[in-house]
Amino acid sequence: MKRDHAFLLMVIPAFVLFFIFHTYPALQGVFYSFTNFKGYGNWDFTGFSNYFKVFQDSRALGAYGFTFQFAIVSTILVNIISVLIAMGLNAKIKFRKTLRATYFLPFILSVLIVSYIFQFIFTHMVPDLGQALGIEALSKNILGDQDLAWVGIVIVAVWQSVAFNTLLYLAGLSTVDEQLYEAADIDGAKAWSKFWRITFPLIAPFFTINMVVAMKNFLMAFDQIIALTGGGPGRATESISLLIYRGGFEAGQFAYQSANAVIYFIVIVVISVVQLRILERKEVK
Amino acid sequence: MSNRINWKATILLILGTIFILFPIYLTVIIAFKTPQEMSGNILALPESWGFGNFTEAIEVTNFFNALGNSVFVTVLTVIIVILTHSLVAYAIARNMHKKFYKFLYFYFISAMFIPFPIIMLPLVLQTSSWGMDNLVGLGILNGVMHLAFNVFIYVGYVKTLPVELEEAAIIDGANTFQVFWKIIFPMMKPMHATVAILTALAAWNDFMLPLVILSDSSMYTLPLVQYAFQGQFSTDYNLAFASYLLAMLPMVVLYIFVQKWIIGGVMRGSLK
Numbered sequence: 001m002k003r004d005h006a007f008l009l010m011v012i013p014a015f016v017l018f019f020i021f022h023t024y025p026a027l028q029g030v031f032y033s034f035t036n037f038k039g040y041g042n043w044d045f046t047g048f049s050n051y052f053k054v055f056q057d058s059r060a061l062g063a064y065g066f067t068f069q070f071a072i073v074s075t076i077l078v079n080i081i082s083v084l085i086a087m088g089l090n091a092k093i094k095f096r097k098t099l100r101a102t103y104f105l106p107f108i109l110s111v112l113i114v115s116y117i118f119q120f121i122f123t124h125m126v127p128d129l130g131q132a133l134g135i136e137a138l139s140k141n142i143l144g145d146q147d148l149a150w151v152g153i154v155i156v157a158v159w160q161s162v163a164f165n166t167l168l169y170l171a172g173l174s175t176v177d178e179q180l181y182e183a184a185d186i187d188g189a190k191a192w193s194k195f196w197r198i199t200f201p202l203i204a205p206f207f208t209i210n211m212v213v214a215m216k217n218f219l220m221a222f223d224q225i226i227a228l229t230g231g232g233p234g235r236a237t238e239s240i241s242l243l244i245y246r247g248g249f250e251a252g253q254f255a256y257q258s259a260n261a262v263i264y265f266i267v268i269v270v271i272s273v274v275q276l277r278i279l280e281r282k283e284v285k
Numbered sequence: 286m287s288n289r290i291n292w293k294a295t296i297l298l299i300l301g302t303i304f305i306l307f308p309i310y311l312t313v314i315i316a317f318k319t320p321q322e323m324s325g326n327i328l329a330l331p332e333s334w335g336f337g338n339f340t341e342a343i344e345v346t347n348f349f350n351a352l353g354n355s356v357f358v359t360v361l362t363v364i365i366v367i368l369t370h371s372l373v374a375y376a377i378a379r380n381m382h383k384k385f386y387k388f389l390y391f392y393f394i395s396a397m398f399i400p401f402p403i404i405m406l407p408l409v410l411q412t413s414s415w416g417m418d419n420l421v422g423l424g425i426l427n428g429v430m431h432l433a434f435n436v437f438i439y440v441g442y443v444k445t446l447p448v449e450l451e452e453a454a455i456i457d458g459a460n461t462f463q464v465f466w467k468i469i470f471p472m473m474k475p476m477h478a479t480v481a482i483l484t485a486l487a488a489w490n491d492f493m494l495p496l497v498i499l500s501d502s503s504m505y506t507l508p509l510v511q512y513a514f515q516g517q518f519s520t521d522y523n524l525a526f527a528s529y530l531l532a533m534l535p536m537v538v539l540y541i542f543v544q545k546w547i548i549g550g551v552m553r554g555s556l557k
Contacts (some may be wrong), residue, residue, distance in 0.1 A: 006461030010376035011389060012410045014432060021408065021429040022396055028407035039410070085301065093295040100542045101407075102302045105309075108536050108547070110490040113507045115310050116515075120522060125311070125327055125452050158305070165550065171555045220400050223492045226512070241493075244402040249497070253408055261403040269398055 024030065029258045039254035050259035060260055062235055064267075066150060070239070071218035074154050078161045078214050079207070083156055084161065086169035087199070100170075107163035115227030118156045122228075145259040146236045149229050153237055156224050161217070165210050173199070173208030208279040212272055240264050312533075316526040321524065338527035345517070346528050350503065351510040352535070354420060354488060358506060360423035362488040363481050366431055369416050370480065374439030375434075375469050379448075381440075390440065396433035401493065410498050418500045426498065427488050435480050438554050441475040443469070478555040489536060507532040 033050055037043035054060050090101050106114065111226070123141045130138025142148040171265050176199060222241040224233060231238035231246075238246075244261050247253035315323075316338055317331040373393075380386035412418055414425070438516060450472075451464050459467065492508045499505060505513060511532060518525030540547060 002300045003455075005460050007376040007380055007386075010465070012370045012463075014373040014393075015389065015424070017369075017429055018393065018396075018432055020402060020430075021411075021426055022399075025398060025404040025407035025411060028411075029403050032407065039406070085298070088294045088298045088301075091291040092289065093291050093294075093298060095295065097545070099295075099302065100548065101540075102305055103298075104548055105537075105540065105545070107551075108486055108490075109533055110492070110508045110511075112490075112492045113511055113533055114308070116511060116518075116525070116529060117312050120315075120526075121308065121311065124522075150452050159308075162549065164450075164551075167551055168555045171552045172363070174552075193487050216398070220402075223508075226492075241400070241402050244398040244405070245493075245497070246404075249409075258403075258406060261400070261406070265400055265403045266400075268400055272398055279313060 030262055032255045033259035033262050035255045037255040038252040039248070039257075043255070046255075050256045051263065053256060054260050054263055056275060059235060059238070060243065063238050063240045066237055067219060067221070067239045070150055070153060070157070070221065070237075072216055074157045074161070074218045075215045077154065077158045078165050078211055080208070081158065081162050082165035082169050083203075083207075085166045086173055087195075089166070089170055090173040101164055104163050106160045107167070109160070111160060111223040112227050114160055115156050115224045118152070118159070119228050122152050134275060144228050144233055146233050149233060149237045153221070153224055153228055156228060157218060157221065161214060165214060168206055168210055170202060172203035176202045204279075208276065211279060212275050216268060216272060241244070311420055312526050314528055315371060315523060316530045318547045320521065330342050338523050339531060342524055342528040342531055345524065346510050346514055348510075348528070350456055350509045351506050351532075354504055355506040355535075356425070358420050358423050358495075359485050359488045361421065362431075363425040363485050365424060365428040366435055367477055367481060369428065370432060370435040371439055371470060371473055371477065372465060374436050375465050377436065378440045378443035381444075390436070393433050393436045397437070401430070403491075405497055410496055413500065416538055417499055420499075420504055423498050424496055426494060427484075427491070428496065431484050431487065435484070438479065439473070439476055446472055475550075475553060478546070479550040482550040483554060486536070 014062065032043075034045055034047060035043045036046045036050075085103055089096065093099065103265055122143045127141050130136070130140075179195060180198050180202075184198060189197070201220045220241055222245070223241050224236055225239050225242050228235045231242050240260070242259045242265070247260070248257040311328075314328075314331055317334055318338075322329075322332060376392050377477050381390065387448075408426075412422055416422075417425070446469065450468055453470055454464050490508060491506075492512070495506050495509050496512070499509065502513060511518075511529060514525075514528065518528070
């Protein structure tokens with residue numbers, strides 16, 4: 001009996017802190033989403049009107065469109081590149097430790113600072129180089145182009161995220177039994193079929209985790225965008241997080257952006273659940 | 286069978302590191318150049334390796350103050366996380382058969398899917414009215430934000446630890462807290478390392494939470510300082526890059542010395 005009390009004592013501090021600083025603000029956010037609260041002063045209940053407004057707001061819809069496009073493309077690229085690098089690092093290579101350490105390096109760097117460095121590369125170095133070489137496609141700053149700015153953000157996000165995903169795949173590959181490959185070699189299997197028939201099914205759980213985690217992180221992108229484009233040009237690269245931040249703190253849209261955040265939360269949960277369902281079904285096969 | 290070195294993969298991987306190392310090379314050389322040299326070949330090495338840009342950046346951005354803030358928040362966060370999250374995870378892992386603890390586990394874990402912006406606006410009002418818009422407040426909030434993931438990997442680890450040792454200690458008259466502190470906590474060492482590394486990296490590089498929580502610019506952490514000085518930096522890239530390099534250097538140096546440990550720690554976490 002005493003032991004039960006002790007266990008209860010162990011969880012109470014964390015539970016209280018978590019409730020006060022996580023659950024309570026989340027509930028408040030949901031509560032205020034049904035009001036016209038500006039972040040200060042008086043407020044009234046307005047029912048679902050904030051929610052209806054979000055669906056008619058071209059700025060919000062634009063943010064969702066950009067965020068999805070960015071997140072989907074980045075997730076796919078990161079996972080393809082990470083699997084390839086992880087397989088390379090898992091092979092019998094020379095300088096294995098040094099190479100592994102180099103590929104993991106971006107993970108320890110600040111997303112914000114890395115993005116500032118890439119901002120210089122996109123706005124100064126690449127255009128200078130393009131002009132010097134006479135290559136038109138490279139001669140302009142892609143971050144200043146309405147239609148191409150998102151590509152710059154994808155490049156930076158992928159550059160940095162590949163590090164962590166590679167490590168997760170490497171952990172997955174280290175669980176694969178070498179003897180399976182040797183048996184396949186004896187059967188004369190080609191590299192391609194070895195990958196699809198042996199490697200991939202065995203690292204499928206890691207694939208599922210990586211896809212879900214990468215997608216979720218990219219849907220929450222903020223630092224890269226603040227540093228690279230500030231959401232511009234115009235509002236071409238304004239992500240949902242950035243919109244909530246700007247609207248909520250700078251435009252007195254506390255309640256309205258709270259409604260937007262609730263929708264955003266539902267979207268993330270639905271996408272994650274759908275991803276898990278689809279990918280886990282593949283795993284069983 | 287084949288113990289030959291796979292040279293094709295080796296060479297491809299070495300070529301690939303150019304993509305990783307190029308931005309870092311660029312940062313280093315620009316940090317050492319003068320504004321006059323920027324009009325020449327950007328990729329060339331600087332004419333001299335003077336530290337002028339760095340001393341200027343240290344002065345302009347009050348670097349050591351920001352460094353102190355970053356170190357303080359990171360250390361505080363790691364201490365809070367290691368002490369409290371391991372304790373909670375132990376209680377949960379040993380009581381998973383009970384409804385309350387199972388509920389608690391999923392309640393904490395579900396926070397991984399709650400985007401920060403949904404709690405951001407109310408949280409900022411709450412912390413500023415409670416006088417928590419400072420570095421200590423930031424450390425406590427970091428602890429809350431990392432709870433979900435840390436509980437997840439700690440619980441996974443505690444489940445693999447044998448209960449026999451605990452039972453023996455209880456027969457010897459130890460209470461539950463003593464059992465945790467003397468037996469379980471030391472046995473969790475590999476997971477402490479993983480949690481400490483991931484939490485420290487996240488706290489050190491975090492931008493969004495300090496941005497919305499800290500109100501006084503003398504409390505700004507290193508990433509936040511780079512953001513605050515963008516106006517000044519956009520006219521002087523050499524100063525900016527010297528400042529970026531200074532801000533990244535502590536982690537990079539640490540990484541060079543303990544990279545095996547860091548990579549091992551992260552891998553261990555991912556296999557849970």
